[in-house]
Amino acid sequence: MRVSVTDAKAQLTELVRRAEAGDEVVLTRHGQPVVRLTAVMPKPDRKERGAIIAAARASAAAKITPGPSAARSQDFLYGDDGLPG
Template sequence: MRISVTEAKAQLTELVRLAEAGEEVILTRHGHSAVRLVPVRAAPDRASRRALLEAIRASAAAKATPGPNAARSQDFLYGEDGLPE
């Protein structure tokens, strides 16, 4: 649904109900789209947030793999005598 800002002032309550119900409500200014009314997503509760953080931590820990020793990572630049090649 497209409606001008001027017309929307008189129907704001109904437009909010429509947006909450899932209908796309676009407010126009001078015939051009200006804003879209969308419902606010419910914030997750504390337990859901904690579960999500734990899942992220577990995923990150599972992906960590040991790599080469950084102290020896540039040895290919030097010869047996320890000088640059």
């Protein structure tokens, strides 16, 4: 939604409500976009951040698959004599 700055003065409350609801509200001056109204997302507190990190770690741990050790991961690059093949 595009609204001129002049018109926005009269309907600021409604524009803020629309931005909070997720609508993109762009204010224009002489037809050119100058400002975008967006809702401010609250930052998670320490407890919420900890829960997010724990969930990410659990998700990553569930996806781990066994593979070659780091010492063996590039053996295909070398011949039986230990020289680059």
